Amino acid sequence: MTESSSTRGRLTRRGFLKTAGAAAGVAGLAGVAGMASVDGWLAPATAEAAPEEHVARTYHQSHCGGMCSLACTVRDGRMVKVQPNGVGNPDFQTICLKGISEVAHIYGKGRVQTPLKRVGERGSGQFEPISWDEALDEIAELIKTTQDSYGRDSIMVLATAEADFGFLAPMLGAQNGGFDGIDVGTGNGLDPAMGFGAGYAMCAPEARDWQRSKLVLTVGSNYCESSLPNVFTFFDAKEAGAHMVTVDPHYSTTASKSDEWIPIEPGTDAALFLGMISHIIDNGLTDEEFMAQHSTMPFLVDAETGLLIRDHEETAPVDAAAAAEPETPEQNPYFVIDPVTGEPVHHTQCAAPALSGAAQVRGRNAVTVWDLLVEGQKPYTLDWAAGITGIPAERIASLAEEYAEGPSSLALGWGGNDKMTNADIAGHAAAVLVAITGNVGKPGAGVGVYVGQSYNSYAPALGAWAMPEDWAAAASEVSIYDMPYKENNCHAAIFCGDIVAQHMANMNVTCDWADTLDFIVTMDPYFTEGAKWSDYILPCTSRFEYDEPFGNVKAGYSQIVIQEKVIDPLFEARTDLWIQRELASRLGLEAGIPESSVDRCNAILSTSTEPWVSELTVEKISENGAVWPVPDREVIREVAPDQIFPTPTGRMELYYDGMVPFDQQLPQWEPCVEIADAALRAQFPLQLTNTRTRFRIHNQFYDSDWLQLMYEPVVMLNPADMESRGLETGDTVRVFNDRGEFEVHAAANNAIRPGSVRIYEAATADYTVAGNLQNVTNNTMIERGYDLMCGPVIPFSDTLVEIEKA
Secondary structure, three states: OOOOEOOOOOEOHHHHHHHHHHOOOOOOHHHHHHHOOOOOOOOOOOOOOOOOOEEEEEEOOOOOOOOOEEEEEEEOOEEEEEEEOOOOOHHHOOOOHHHHOHHHHOOOOOEOOOOEEEOOOOOOOOEEEOOHHHHHHHHHHHHHHHHHHHOHHHEEEEEOOOOOOOOHHHHHOOEOOOOOOOOOHHHHHHHHHHOOOOOOOOOOOOHHHHHHOOEEEEEOOOHHHHOHHHOHHHHHHHHHOOEEEEEOOOOOHHHHHOOEEEOOOOOOHHHHHHHHHHHHHHOOOOOHHHHHHHEOOOOEEEOOOOOEOEOOOOOOOOOHHHHOOOOOOOOOOEEEEOOOOOOEEEHHHOOOOOOOOEEEEOOEEEEEHHHHHHHHOOOOOHHHHHHHHOOOHHHHHHHHHHHHHOOEEEEEOOOOHHHOOOHHHHHHHHHHHHHHHOOOOEOOEEEEEOOOHHHHOOOOOOOOOOOOOOOOOEOOOOOHHHOOOOOOOOOEEEEEOOOOOOOOOOHHHHHHHHOOOOEEEEEEOEOOOHHHHOOEEEEEOOOOEOOOOEEEEEEEOOEEEEEEOOEOOOOOOEOHHHHHHHHHHHOOOHHHOOOOHHHHHHHHHHOOOOHHHHOOOHHHHHHOOOEEEOOOOOOOOOOOOOOOOOOOOOOEOOOOHHHHHHOOOOOOOOOOOOOOOHHHHHHOOEEEEEEOOOOOEOOEOOOOHHHHOOOOOEEEEOHHHHHHOOOOOOOEEEEEOOOOEEEEEEEEOOOOOOOEEEEEOOOOOOOOOEOOHHHOOOOOOOHHHHHOOOOOOOOOOOEEEEEEEO
8 A cells, every 4th residue: 555645644653653663863753663563572582492482361342342361371481372371161262363362463564662742733643762760750630730820621532442541530529421323223223122232222132032033133233243242143143044134235244144135225224124124014014912921012192292100200309319310210111001990090000001092090091012113113114115225125124023933043243233313212112122022131132233242241240449439520511523523622642542533423523623732642452543642642452462460350251250461561661550559659649550450450340240260369360270160151141031121111112202302203204414415415426334342442453464465445436436436446536525535555356235335444644555544424413313312313424425436
């Protein structure tokens, strides 16, 4: 690829490093050039085994939901091999190419090797090396000055899932960035009905349950790429006789391994579910017993206000404590119709109320949620759904019938329809589809994101290190994605991981906002795209380096895993705990930080609410091979097997009072904001989707040499779209819209739907020809989003572009 400037006139990191090598005397460039070379730092390991060779264990990424336990061979102080640990449950002894690639990755050119201080403009990539004492002294002074001027909450501390900086925001009393807008699109609509999932749709059973399904319907998920270590569950289900059907705009890896692929127009998953719901209702395929006993379909709604009717009006709380504790359904029950008397009664007094009917409650006309659903579904016919989705009406009908027969699993995902403005409607419609068929709470039936089995397996409850009582993160006035647009008190930011280029769309606006902050600190093992906007960059250790025998302990994959020290910290990198401790000491707060990581690990275990966990120590787990399996794991984890849900009512709560102002109390079709805009599409005719891939975890591993041999960013188009633009595979193309542009190589791919283009997410300026994928992505935040469980989703894929040869 060529070295060239980004759309903002800033060098790509490749171009910058080339310049740095040629002009080491220019201020700041020598420091970064040194950062990108291992010369003088590392000696090669000898090929022969030596007495110094040993094996240590650690766990890999928590971000992907993996928590894979790794056995790492160390020779002459250098890690030379990464393998599966081979301890614990056999199902969880597979690792993926990302874990294997760490052999080279941790020594790679992307490592930040010394503390760096900015000497050029933000975004220029110009830094000089400084000592740890200089960096920490100056950062501590900046923190004090900023907080003295603007208050403790004037600092924002935001960490990605891989970072281990849990003490920093509470210690400083800093904002934590609020909602992040990523991976919450579908869960925003699904999880309020289910009662768990925390907005991320993690309310599914574990994927082993698929072996008991007749149908596994995958919609908006590329499971066979996103869950490589346990992709065997997909094929076990297929071998067991489950009908594996994948709905995806593109012919994904998962689609290619399924029994059937159903193409769909991007952003129309909700329309598919609504069409299926109508067909199931119209043909009497519903599970009325489940709805009556285990859902809020029988609850009565005020026909005038659209609100659920309760025993009494909720009064204004008299104090803050009361405000934090709203009345429970037992204290203030809802109304249903007694099927024997036909009279309205409290829902707590009637186990199987009438699904349909009308009544008067306190002089108010009321109807059931079910009757409102039936009436509201009338526009969503099979022909309507076919016209929206592009799926033939007869195929939607047969799919609905198969799903209703059950047991069926509905596997949703992150990074597909989840990145659309209407994703919450799809999640809400999925909840209704599940409820009307009873496809939940029994073997082979479930809904949600099955990706990353640490989320869906038996996760034991770990405890925590007890922080001082006066340590607490401040409430965020606005979430990170709104800070460039809404007034707030954030004057400085400490980013633990690449926040700027990963968590915010419309990169040019993001960079303008970053320029307004008093200071930015990035803490990361690797030099990321976002680091270019920092004033200080602090080198952290990877999961394989530590300065103590043990680093941390986590729960995932139905087992507890620990991080043993594999090698000493590389270069001048320091552990996350060391950095926090050193900052705390400069701020007079060191008493709240553990003196050692071993102390912290054992506190996390000993304070668990589960007795068998509280009896463990990190040393005991190490003696067991760095893995401690959850007892009785052979039993497949189910969700609500007693069909009692962790909602206030114990039922699937399908009617959303809070969405009445937006007419989304029950799911109503709304098209995407941008890709359904005909006028805008005439100017920018291609929908750009950025999807997950087996080569990356969000923006991590782009700098892995081994993985770069298999993939560097390309934008993929259908051959017809290539031909109409006079493009050939390998051409450098300009991808643009009215927000910005970037340049990248193009490739023809028959798997891509005509009218759409695909690129894997987080394609940053370091590895494109020029510019950043986020230069063009959609930053629209819909009004309804602010009343959803996790705030609005960032609609990265609700994006239109045009492409031309550069």
